[in-house]
Amino acid sequence: MPRKVVASTYITLDGYIDEPGRWSFPFWSDESAQFKAQELFASDALLLGRITYEGFAAAWPTMEGTGEFGQKVNEIPKHVASRTLKSAAWNATIIEGDVAAEVRRFKQEDGGDLLIGGSGQLVDFLTWHDLIDEYRLMVYPLVLGDGTKRLFTTVRNRSFSLIETMSLPKGVVVLTYQLMPAARETLG
Secondary structure (H helix, E strand, C coil): CECCEEEEEEEECCCECCCHHHCCHHHCCHHHHHHHHHHHHCEEEEEEEHHHHHHHHHHHHHCCCCHHHHHHHHHCCEEEECCCCCCCCCCEEEECCCHHHHHHHHHHCECCEEEEECCHHHHHHHHHCCCCCEEEEEEECCCCCCCCCECCCCCCCCCEEEEEEEECHHHCEEEEEEECCCCCCCCC
């Protein structure tokens, strides 16, 4: 069975995805952890942009007390989209050349989901190429007002279908969407 590409990200009410570690922890719950664990264990590879990869690779291998979740994060293969990285560690390979073509190839393989954690530029790029099957937005009940990264920066005039909602304690809501077929817009 072909694999799905699932983009999962933390997002504020005002649309920012920048550095969730600095604002998401007060809203974390056991139910949030369970959701993220189910998502991870349904996946057999991670797709990451360079910035997210570098942050994860600096933190996860030495993080203590993460149990089976941390073991899975450290062991799962990672595919990193980057034009600047020359080498990668932490069970990672760099996607060289045409990222969209490589993700299309990954999708044709049998296996679990290909999970994108964060990686806003990669999500934006793969959305442009209609390569994401599900968008899972963990919407946090706060307004940053000064974040620097939004989820979409080049994609315009696209519609999504809401396929699932889940309320978590502390006001977090998970909204799961699929991209609706649409005429391609031009980047600009």
